[in-house]
Amino acid sequence: MSTLTAPTIPLLNGSIAPGGSLADFIWFRTGGPAEWLVRPKDVADLSAFLSALDPAVPVLPVGVGSNLIVRDGGVPGVVIRLPKSFARIAIEPGERVRAGGGAMGITVASAARDAGIAGLEFLRGIPGTAGGAVRMNAGAYGRETADILVEATLVLRDGRVETWPAARLGYSYRHSAVPEGAIVVEALFAGVPGDTAAIGAEMDRIAAEREASQPLRSRTGGSTFKNPPGEKAWRLIDAAGCRGLRHGGAQVSEKHCNFLLNLGDATAADIEALGEMVRERVRAHSGVMLEWEIQRIGQYDGASSG
Structure with missing residues (x-):
C-alpha cells in the first residue's frame, strides 16, 4: 500500500485512524485495513476535510460493509465512515422521511411505519445504510431506492455540498451516477399514507422471509x-x-x-x-x-x- 505523509491528511474534528481496521465491522469480517479511516463529526467537518485533502488522494465511503469485499492488501487513501451523528431521521409533511446517510434501512423503515407512511417497507430487507442505498440503488421485494428517493445531499470529493434531485442520479439496476469519491450524507424519501399495523405486518413478512431464505x-x-x-x-x-x-x-x-x-x-x-x-x-x-x-x-x- 502506498504511504501518505502526515501533512497530506488535514485536521478533522472527528477521528482519523491510520491503518484503521475495516475487518472489524464489514460483514465478511476479513480483509486489509484502510490507509486512513476517517469519521467526520458532521457535514461541515467532512466538507472542510475534503476541500483541504490533496486531490490525488483517493476517497472511498463505506457504510456498514454489508455488500463489500475488502481485499487483503487494504485500501489506499482515505476511507470515510459516517458515525451515528449522520444517522438522524425526521418525518416531514407530505409523507416524507429525511434520513442521514448513516441511518440503517431498518431504522428508516421503522420511522416511516410509526408515522403511518407506506412504501418504504422494503428498506427493512436492505441491511445497509441510507447512503449506501442511494449510491447503489439498493432494492428488495419488488422495489428499489429510485422508487422512493426525492433528493440526496452529497459532499463531493472537492468538499462542495450539493443536493441532487433523484433524476440527476441516473438510476439503473444497482447503479447510480453518484460521482467517485462523493459521500451521500442525507436522503429525502417519499411514501404514501398508510395504516401503521398493515405497514408493520409487511415489514414482519419481509423479515421472516429473509430469515427463512438467507x-x-x-x-x-x-x-x-x-x-x-x-x-x-x-x-x-x-x-x-x-x-x-x-x-x-x-x-x-x-x-x-x-x-x-x-x-x-x-x-x-x-x-x-x-x-x-x-x-x-x-x-x-x-x-x-x-x-x-x-x-x-x-x-x-x-x-x-x-
Missing part, C-alpha cells in the same frame, strides 16, 4: 451477483452445481446460492476467488456471465488495486 447469521456480504435480465442469479448458480462449493475458508451458501460465506478463516482472496469460480461455472453451464453486485475494493495482497 444466511443472515453468517459472515457474508449479501447478494453476490446481479440478477441477469429475466433470470435469478441463485437459480443459475444452483443449476451449475455450485451450492455448497468451497474454496479455502469460503463457501457458497447452501441456504441461498447467491450468498458467499466466510466460514471463519477465509481471506478476502478466498472469497473473491470462489466468486470467480462460480462465475466461470455458470458461464460454462448456461452461457451467462454473472456480474458482481458486491463491491470489491482495495489491493490484492502485495499487488496493485483493481
